[in-house]
Amino acid sequence: MLYAGFMSTAPPPSSTPQEPFDHPELLQLGTALEGEEPCLRADAARNRARLLEAAGRLVAERGAEAVTMEAVAAEACVGKGTVFRRFGDRTGLLTALLDHSEKKFQAAFLGGPPPLGPGAPPVERLRAFGCAMLRRSADDLELQLAAEPGAHRRFVVPARRVLRHHIEMLLRQAVPEADCDLLSHALMGQLDPALIHHLTRQCQVPLARLEAAWVDLVDRVTGADTACR
Amino acid sequence: MLYAGFMSTAPPPSSTPQEPFDHPELLQLGTALEGEEPCLRADAARNRARLLEAAGRLVAERGAEAVTMEAVAAEACVGKGTVFRRFGDRTGLLTALLDHSEKKFQAAFLGGPPPLGPGAPPVERLRAFGCAMLRRSADDLELQLAAEPGAHRRFVVPARRVLRHHIEMLLRQAVPEADCDLLSHALMGQLDPALIHHLTRQCQVPLARLEAAWVDLVDRVTGADTACR
């Protein structure tokens, strides 16, 4: 299940010495394909395989939360340091475990048959994409969650609930025929502090543009303003 | 800055003995107000204040990442256990720090003057709400981020970038006039694994409904299908 093909998943963590990290964090979607593998030394490759297998075994037998770096190392009969060198951190390891299904999915929407792949009109592809992703997530949900620290809590934080409820209430008034409960989540997504931070600080997007995008989103969702577009 | 009013923020963590946690994780929005405070013992209240003050000082002087439970405890001349008993965990402490501005914001959109507060038509309130939230976030971004473990990474994970880029590309074809870069984030929000987990596992929402909501969202955003609504 290892290596090559489409986009791999691990983050670009690592230290200054720029280890030959095994997941080339690629780019340029659409063109796809990219067989880059730094080609590990024999022992390194062997250990990498062992580690993934061990991790998979742990997940299967005792759930994702049993996947502790030490436990994986022990299960694979390997030193703890090796796990970190290979995968960067816990997230990297879990992510690598998801790599296979990830790449299958990417292949499906980048080059598979319509309506998911190219060939269908964009709106239909969008519809198909979401549904496919929803179904895919249903499977390895546990892993996906485990790979993202503090993910369970995110939707339980009272403060956030209040904000979402408010959006939901306003939506109910504006578009009573819609599934406002779920719709509100999409709007919340646009206001996520982490997103704001990413866009304003890391991507230099000016606040004004964010506001404009929000207003546009609201108008689209509620069908307001520019009436029919 | 302590206590009472609108909704407080801390999660419902704590252990089985059900400590009289200071943030009553309330409910019933719209009705607002709720002066519930378990009324801590004198020493407890004193220490709580000390801790918040100490934490605030640490944030101000050395940034949010210096807010370590031990450091806060030391700064407040209090035992480490006390910090945990009072705030549950690090997230709870940071959240409590945000409580003040949080409540001010809640007050503004629950009962303040239009267009944020009641009185304006719902669509306008929605627009105002998002803009207000964007501006508010710009301030205590650092704290908000720190309060949510692993928040920085979320938008850097390569796998997620690929998915978003795909959505963005399809959007560009479907609604070339929109700010598809930003718009794609809203759609991604609806497909967030953590959200899927929350809805399907904790809220028992059937997958079919999620799919329907997605399709509806796509149609609204692209203006497709039901044409003008």
Add this chain to the structure above:
DNA sequence: CGACGATCCGGACCGGAGTCCGTTTAAGGT
């Protein structure tokens, strides 16, 4: 084949989150 340099290995080590439990103290009843 032997030696050399680059790469990898492993486990000791560190710091911080969260738990536990014996001790102390506030508050209310007598």
Add this chain to the structure above:
DNA sequence: ACCTTAAACGGACTCCGGTCCGGATCGTCG
């Protein structure tokens, strides 16, 4: 004022993620 008890306290302890570095291995080149 004193006694009782529920609550709060504090710091030692565990567990885990992540770092570091001396030593073992691999692969290559002469």
